[in-house]
Amino acid sequence: MKDYRTIGRTASNEVIINRSRFIGQAFHVDSETAAEEAIAKVRQTWPDASHHCYAYIIGEDGQVQRFSDDGEPGGTAGMPIMQVIMQQGLKNTLVVVTRYFGGIKLGAGGLVRAYSKTAAEVLEKAGKAVMTVSTSGMLSIPYSMLGTVEHFLRSRGIPVIDAEYSDKVDLTVIIPSDWESFENTMMNLLSGNVECIETGRLYYNWDKGND
Numbered sequence: 001m002k003d004y005r006t007i008g009r010t011a012s013n014e015v016i017i018n019r020s021r022f023i024g025q026a027f028h029v030d031s032e033t034a035a036e037e038a039i040a041k042v043r044q045t046w047p048d049a050s051h052h053c054y055a056y057i058i059g060e061d062g063q064v065q066r067f068s069d070d071g072e073p074g075g076t077a078g079m080p081i082m083q084v085i086m087q088q089g090l091k092n093t094l095v096v097v098t099r100y101f102g103g104i105k106l107g108a109g110g111l112v113r114a115y116s117k118t119a120a121e122v123l124e125k126a127g128k129a130v131m132t133v134s135t136s137g138m139l140s141i142p143y144s145m146l147g148t149v150e151h152f153l154r155s156r157g158i159p160v161i162d163a164e165y166s167d168k169v170d171l172t173v174i175i176p177s178d179w180e181s182f183e184n185t186m187m188n189l190l191s192g193n194v195e196c197i198e199t200g201r202l203y204y205n206w207d208k209g210n211d
Contacts, residue, residue, distance in 0.1 A: 001060070001133045001203075002060050002133060003060075003130055003131060003132050004091040004092065004130070004203075005088075005089050005090055005091065005128060005129070005130055005131075006028055006090055006091055006092045006093055006128070006129055006131055007026050007027075007028055007090065007093050007123065007126035007127065007128065007129065008126055008127030008128055008129040008205075009126055009127060010025075010027055010028065010126070011025070011026045011123075011126035011127075012024065012025045012026075012122065012125075013025075013121045013125050015114070015117060015118045015121060016102075017106065017110075017114045017117075018102060018104040018106060018110070019102025019104055020100065020102035020104065020106065020114070021099065021100040021102065022097055022098070022099050022114055022115070022117075022118040023046065023049075023097065023098040023099075023118075024095060024096070024097050024118040024119055024121060024122030025042060025095070025096045025097075025098070025122060026093065026094070026095050026122045026123055026125070027094040027095075027096075028092055028093065028094075029056060029058060029092055029093070029094045030092050032058060032064060032066070035056045035058065035094045038094055038096070039052065039054055039094070039096055042096045046098050046100075048100075049098045049099060049100050050071075050099050050100055050101040051069075051070045051071050051072055051077065051098070051099045051101075052070050052096060052097075052098050053067075053069055053072060053077035053078050053081060053096070053097050053098075053099070053115060054068055054070070054078065054081065055067035055068075055078050055079070055081040055082035055085055055094075055119075056085075056093060056094035056095070057082075057085055057086070057090065057091055057093055058092055059092070060092075061091075062086075062091055065082065067079055067081060067082045072099075072111060072115075073111065075108075075112075076108050076112050076115065077097065077111060077115045080112045080115045080116040080119070081095050081097060081115055081116070081119040084116055084119040084123065085119070085123070088123060088128075090123070090128075092131075093123075095119045095123065097115050097118045097119060097122075129205045129207060130206075130207065131203040131204065131205055132176060132203065132204055132206055133201060133202075133203060134174050134175060134176050134201070134202060134203065134204040134206075135174070135176075135177070135179045135182075135198060135200070135202075136161075136172065136173070136174050136175075136198075136199045136200050136201075136202055137172070137173060137175070137179055137182075137196060137197055137198040137199050138170055138171065138172050138173075138195075138196070138197045138199060139170070139171045139173060139186060139194055139195070139196055140168050140169070140194065140195040140196075140197070141168060141169050141171070141190065141193065141195075142168060142169075142193055143168070143169060145193055145194070148190065149171065149186075149189075149190070153171075153173065158173050158174070158175055159173065159174055160172065160173055161173065161174060172199070174202070176204070176206060179196075182196070183196040183198075
């Protein structure tokens with residue numbers, strides 16, 4: 001696992017060029033199945049559109065790359081969309097551009113420019129995010145320590161993603177650092193009155209988490 005750059009949010013944008021309507025949509029996807037499901041939903045949303053052209057890159061190393069012209073002349077739609085995604089260094093990103101033909105042919109060069117423009121504009125609207133390899137874990141603490149722990153976590157920007165209350169409080173947290181170091185810090189803070197259990201590794205957008 002390693003950090004990668006992707007879009008910040010799902011986005012949609014529309015461009016009108018010579019009466020043709022180009023609807024760009026950007027999605028964060030982490031598998032081919034997720035990408036194909038998103039493309040299918042776009043087709044269902046605009047079933048009468050002339051074309052649904054797309055490109056996606058999946059994997060932190062960009063291992064999976066797919067694109068489609070969906071009936072447009074070869075090389076005028078899917079590849080231009082792909083090139084925009086690649087130029088921005090994005091991974092786990094899908095862009096679909098839906099076209100309603102407006103009656104005026106754009107020519108090969110015009111199509112390339114139209115699909116590139118639509119893809120670039122929707123990606124700008126989607127924003128960017130860095131997905132950082134992080135660690136999740138659980139803190140099991142006495143109720144009397146809850147205020148101290150919550151204050152510490154807030155001051156460090158560490159999110160609590162779940163909390164369970166029984167005879168103790170179990171907090172599930174995500175941290176950007178090494179779990180062993182975090183565990184030592186918590187042990188010192190609470191004089192050993194805490195059980196720390198590492199539960200796994202995952203990707204987390206720390207910019208979003210600290211908004």
